[in-house]
Amino acid sequence: MKLSVAIAGKGGTGKTTLAALLIRAFREKGTGTVLAVDADPNSNLAEALGVEPGRPLGEIREQGSTPEGSPPSGIGRARAIENEIQRAVTEADGFDLITMGRGEGPRCYCYVNNLLRESLDTLSRNYEVVVMDNEAGMEHLSRRTTNNMDFLITVVNPTLPSIRAAKRILALSRQLPIRIEHRTVLVNRAASDGLREEITRAIAELDAERVPDVPQDDAVERVGVSGGSVFTLPDQTPALVAVRNTVETALAASSMAGGRE
Numbered sequence: 432m433k434l435s436v437a438i439a440g441k442g443g444t445g446k447t448t449l450a451a452l453l454i455r456a457f458r459e460k461g462t463g464t465v466l467a468v469d470a471d472p473n474s475n476l477a478e479a480l481g482v483e484p485g486r487p488l489g490e491i492r493e494q495g496s497t498p499e500g501s502p503p504s505g506i507g508r509a510r511a512i513e514n515e516i517q518r519a520v521t522e523a524d525g526f527d528l529i530t531m532g533r534g535e536g537p538r539c540y541c542y543v544n545n546l547l548r549e550s551l552d553t554l555s556r557n558y559e560v561v562v563m564d565n566e567a568g569m570e571h572l573s574r575r576t577t578n579n580m581d582f583l584i585t586v587v588n589p590t591l592p593s594i595r596a597a598k599r600i601l602a603l604s605r606q607l608p609i610r611i612e613h614r615t616v617l618v619n620r621a622a623s624d625g626l627r628e629e630i631t632r633a634i635a636e637l638d639a640e641r642v643p644d645v646p647q648d649d650a651v652e653r654v655g656v657s658g659g660s661v662f663t664l665p666d667q668t669p670a671l672v673a674v675r676n677t678v679e680t681a682l683a684a685s686s687m688a689g690g691r692e
């Protein structure tokens with residue numbers, strides 16, 4: 432059985448950092464094979480994981496489409512795209528990474544988009560855990576390049592603008608024709624002396640389950656500034672300790688937990 436987690440939120444709230452920390456925590460936990468999906472065209476998930484990104488899927492999409500945008504023909508083409516996707520996977524120590532690349536071009540690539548989504552779906556079936564880092568906003572979801580998911584983690588900081596953005600993202604997520612099992616909100620960079628009351632109230636008003644907060648962590652900040660990997664962080668750094676709780680929460684709430692116990 433598989434657990435899929437997609438991360439969304441306002442720009443700069445810490446989506447990529449959390450995706451990378453989650454991948455480290457899932458890997459440690461030994462839940463099985465982990466696929467990291469970088470769905471942000473300005474991607475830096477590979478960097479945060481300390482690996483070289485493979486060829487972006489977006490390039491395969493562009494080449495898989497004809498100039499007129501008409502459907503490429505034949506099952507052979509579909510198989511060729513699947514092979515390309517397999518080759519685009521970067522194999523790292525304890526997880527694999529796939530990069531989505533840039534967004535849709537000016538023409539309609541609907542057929543190839545669908546093919547890509549289905550191929551990503553097929554690829555995902557080979558993994559126990561899939562963690563997808565997204566761009567700010569939810570455009571990727573509107574483009575339907577995203578599949579059903581068990582957890583949508585909407586990241587906020589202790590700021591009202593990021594909570595308003597989360598509200599919009601959660602509302603949009605409800606309009607999409609995809610299944611989202613748990614809509615959650617995660618407060619990242621929480622101060623050690625707790626949240627201000629207006630922030631706590633605004634978060635409580637969101638139509639989402641709250642998962643454990645992740646604190647402001649100076650070691651994480653330093654790694655972010657230098658473009659380093661989360662695998663260089665100390666084992667007990669507070670943000671990683673908190674993200675291990677998120678992993679426990681996700682595993683406990685998912686059918687995976689039921690299936691394994």
Ligand SMILES: Nc1ncnc2c1ncn2[C@@H]1O[C@H](COP(=O)(O)OP(=O)(O)OP(=O)(O)O)[C@@H](O)[C@H]1O
Pocket residue numbers: 440441442443444445446447448449471565566567619620645646647648649651652653654655656670
């Ligand atoms: N818990 C934390 N403690 C300290 N610094 C953090 C924490 N989480 C994230 N940061 C820092 O905040 C900055 C932004 O984080 P990150 O790039 O993960 O955000 P993002 O939401 O992915 O941004 P974008 O929308 O541009 O993709 C980085 O420098 C990162 O190191």
Ligand SMILES: [Mg+2]
Pocket residue numbers: 446447448471475565
């Ligand atoms: Mg990011």
